[in-house]
Amino acid sequence: MNNDKLAKLQAQVRIGGKGTPRRKVKKATKSTGGDDRKLQGALQKLGVQPLGGIEEVNFFKDDGKVVHFANPRVQAAINSNTFAIHGRCVEKELTELVPGILSQLGPDSLASLRKLAEAYQSAQGGAAGGEDDDEIPDLVESFDKAEVEDKAEEKAEGEAKA
Incomplete structure (x- = not known):
């Protein structure tokens, strides 16, 4: 390989000054913790309290699908009519959940x-x-x-x- 071409490549790759490690791409770290802290702070201002004993939460959509939360964390502020539901959700068809949710409809x-x-x-x-x-x-x-x-x-x- 030609020394001139090699020197050009080295000049393009270096991010910092002399003695710094050479990286081609500088990776930016993403922190999602800040959003969660902001959300928790806003909920605390509303005075939410955790609700226990809730095993599942279902949201029924107009198109016949259901957003299903299994074992969610639920917080509520009754005086401001605010509910917060945390957890993993799965979008399912209504027919998949029919036997268990007839009482909820x-x-x-x-x-x-x-x-x-x-x-x-x-x-x-x-x-x-x-x-x-x-x-x-x-x-x-x-x-x-x-x-x-x-x-x-x-x-x-x-x-x-x-």
Whole structure:
């Protein structure tokens, strides 16, 4: 390699003065602790108190999805009508949580659940209805009448063979 090219590369890489370590990229450290401290300070001004015994929190969206918090940390200031919920959340479909959340549903959520159920039934009915028509014919006559006719056909075939 050429010494001139090597000297140019070294001049580009050095960040500090002589004797400092050479790095190509200066990485900026991001601290998220400052935001959390600001949030906690604002909540303390409101006088929030921790609420215990809450195992899960669900937020119902208009599009039929649910924001689900399992084992959240909940703080509340009743006088200012402020609630803070901390923890990991997962966005799930309403159908995934239905058995466990029926007691939590309000009138709006029940209406959306009905719409979802109707859409599901129509989708299942349309797909299953087409398949069922191909495999199983509709019942036209009673079973008793068909059985009598089958026995008469078997008797006629037996006489024809003899």
